[in-house]
Amino acid sequence: MTTAIIGTGNIGGRLAANLVAGGVDVLLAGRDLGAAQSLAASLGDRATAVAVEDAVARADVLVLAVWFDTTKELLAQYGDQLAGKVLVDPSNPIAPDGDGGFVKTIGAEESAGRILAALVPSGAQLVKAFGTLSAETLTSASRRTPEPAVGFYASDDEAAGKAVAELITAAGFDPVRVGGLAESIRIEVFGDLHEFGALGGPVGRAEALAAL
């Protein structure tokens, strides 16, 4: 299974580091090939920088570690080329509120996962994952002991969900499925299972299952 990450920023970079530490080979791509090359060089032999087109062509699992609107653009741009692939979406639909906080950029009852699910090209499967914890926590809670921190995901397709659950494990978290993509609002920012929601931080499996 070939794993690629598009977006070499905060989430893409930290997730790449977690996956490499877990023994996963990753292709890294972004708008700026030089940034992807620098990140790959810092991560060692398991990370390889490629052009976005190559990441799309070669990946079985493609993590879209870019902002929500960019994900929409990439889905439209690559269309049929995404058929047969598992697309992983960590996006949170938020923007600065101009007052030091954040505001949701879509309707209160909407989720990025549901909106993107309707835009996914035929034959591709969307899985929501890696957006429930802040970038800092994605690093600090990876391979936590004694009890691993949960990595929530939402998926409509069993095989796609299983592939992403394996990546969550490799990234140093305990995978817990919240449900289908209709439930992804719960693991996005402002959702009850998000790090900054009712759970108040990364949790272990028992606490996660009790909250489902």
Ligand SMILES: NC(=O)c1ccc[n+]([C@@H]2O[C@H](COP(=O)([O-])OP(=O)(O)OC[C@H]3O[C@@H](n4cnc5c(N)ncnc54)[C@H](OP(=O)(O)O)[C@@H]3O)[C@@H](O)[C@H]2O)c1
């Ligand atoms: N940061 C967090 O704590 C956090 C937590 C949970 C979820 N998320 C979600 O994760 C996603 C990424 O967030 P982030 O914090 O990693 O953002 P970021 O640091 O700004 O990184 C975004 C990356 O996307 C790249 N990019 C932008 N447009 C692109 C395009 N057209 N093609 C390819 N790459 C493109 C950027 O490249 P350039 O550097 O060239 O602009 C950058 O590498 C967002 O959807 C966010 O909501 C973030």
